[in-house]
Amino acid sequence: MKSMILTMAVGLLLSAGNLLAQDIPHSHVPSVIVNKFSAQFPKARDIDWEQKGELYNVEFELGRNVDHEIWYDKNGQIVKHKEEINKSSLPAGVTSTLQRDFKGYRVDDIEKITEGTAVTYKMELDSFTKDWNIIMDARGKILQQNAD
Structure with a gap:
């Protein structure tokens, strides 16, 4: 019975997601x-x-x-823009934070996200012991950090 209810709930959620996008x-x-x-x-x-x-x-x-x-x-105005970038395109503040706080981590899947005038950088940081999903502002301030 529980599995049937769970299956129905998942089906409803997937249907609702299709209506939204x-x-x-x-x-x-x-x-x-x-x-x-x-x-x-x-x-x-x-x-x-x-x-x-x-x-x-x-x-x-x-x-x-x-x-x-x-x-x-x-009206055709850009609300949000995500673009894939290379590590070499990161601003100096972000690079400095990575070198200081995440030495030995591999930087992967970097996105530059622009919303209005705010620009943030989202990336995955991988090591042998721990992986992180990080969002920083252009100065290198960590806005969000979640273990992956």
């Missing part, structure tokens, strides 16, 4: 958003659109398989 064809994205996206990222490829509530989310690649994810509002 749905893949949509390019033709269903408002033209103001498509026009701004095309102007800002003319070389984008592997483009996938979703609608999440009132926001339009696009995932795409630029350059040599550099992943990007952007959320647009209905």
Whole structure:
């Protein structure tokens, strides 16, 4: 009985998730958003659109398989932009914190996240004994640190 209830609960949660974020064809994205996206990222490829509530989310690649994810509002304004970056692109404050507090860790899966004027850096830090998911601001202040 418990497993049947659990199965039903999981099914309902998955259904609710599908209602919140749905893949949509390019033709269903408002033209103001498509026009701004095309102007800002003319070389984008592997483009996938979703609608999440009132926001339009696009995932795409630029350059040599550099992943990007952007959320647009209905007026075509960027609300949030995640982009994959290299360790060499991290600001000096972040690099300094990594060298001081995480010596010996391998830095992996780095994302630069821009929301309005706020820029943060999300990354995985891996070692033989412990792994972390870290978010820092550009000065290297740790905003969030969770064991992985």
